[in-house]
Amino acid sequence: MLAAYLAVVGAAQAVFGGHGDLAASLVAAGLIAVLAAPLRARLQCSADRLVYGDRGDPYTALADLGRRIAGSRGDLLQEVVRTVAGALRAPYAAVILAGDTAPTASAGLPSSPEVVVPLSLRGTKVGSLIIAQRAPRGRYGERDLALLQHLARHIGVAVHAATLTRDLQRSRESLVAAREEERRRIRRDLHDGLGPALAGIAFGLDAARNTLAADPQATARALAELKTEVQALITDVRRLVYDLRPPVLDQLGLVPALQEYAARLGERGALDIVVTAPALPPLPAAVEVAAYRIATEALTNAARHSGARPTSVSFAVDHTQLRLEVLDNGVGVPAQGDGRGAGVGLAAMAERAAELGGTCSVGARGGGTSVIATLPLRVAQ
Secondary structure (H helix, E strand, C coil), X not given: CHXXXXXXXXXXXXXXXXXXXXXXXXXXXXXXXXHHHHHHHHHHHHHHHHHHCXXXXXXXXHHHHHHHHHHCCCCHHHHHHHHHHHHHCCCEEEEEECCCCCCCEEXXXXXXCEEEEEEEECCEEEEEEEEECCCCCCCCCHXXXXXXXXXXXHHHHXXXXXXXXXXXXXXXXXXXXXXXXXXXXXXXXXXXXXXXXXXXXXXXXXXXXHHCCCCHHHHHHHHHHHXXXXXXXXXXXXXXXXXXXXXXXXXXXXXXXXXXXXXXXXXXXXXXXXXXXCCXXXXXXXXXXXXXXXXXXXXXHHHHHHCCCEEEEEEEECCCEEEEEEEECCCCCCCCCCXXXXXXXXXXXXXXXXXXXXXXEEEEECCEEEEEEEEECCCCC
């Protein structure tokens, strides 16, 4: 810069002559100011970014955050915390999802003190952004905190997406665990129940054959006992088959099967049930089973806990989903911890619907209880 100044002064003196020292100096200063201003601005900007990061330019920080989010092919939240740490030159940044205690994504090493920024979307808290101070006494100023607030509004969207992904994964894990537990139960019933019983019947038949000629009456008694055991096994087999898929669905169909179940409950004096439905299209087998199980569980709960009499089961269907609604006029859904035992099977109903990609909600309505389930008609195989 000094060399440029001297060069301009020399040129100006040559133009104005020996008596133009003052004019030459003024011209040189003006030219240097005009030429050096853009260079100085660039140098200052680079120095600020090196020392302070992007917090002095919120637009740059937001643009960088948007670019990383849009272009991320890996861990979205990891890109977010890296961007925040880089924008503020923070030694540590982390995101904790709502309901968790450990960070889902972090950059740098934790240090104190920290700034906690709540993350929300449409008024609902979805997580927290943790930022460590650059130094124990180097607290963030108003410009830093303003940038964090700007970033938090955009980070909330990414955190909400990550929360949905987490909840979906947990739901899948729960469904897989429930399915494996059901398979384990069926295997135990077959291995520990039917297997030994059939082996015992085989031994009994051998014994009856050996005594047939010598003691026909003993053989007759043995065969009668074996018949009783076979009948008990038939009952067990029917129970296993019913657990897999109620045979009444294949024999009658969904709506008539529920009408038969409702009639049986009515004969016991438990409920007065009306089942209504439009003409239903052919339903996927999984949807039929889920709708039947949810409806029968809801009716059973109503009979046991609600004290209701009039109860209705209704169906509605469109080209995308089947809607099931069970209403009663009982005491409603009890508060948690009131000791009445309500809620039996509610988790199972929700899991049956979720497994197919549907929903099941239970709540109070009109002084009673409402169970509403929606099941998609197109079930992934």
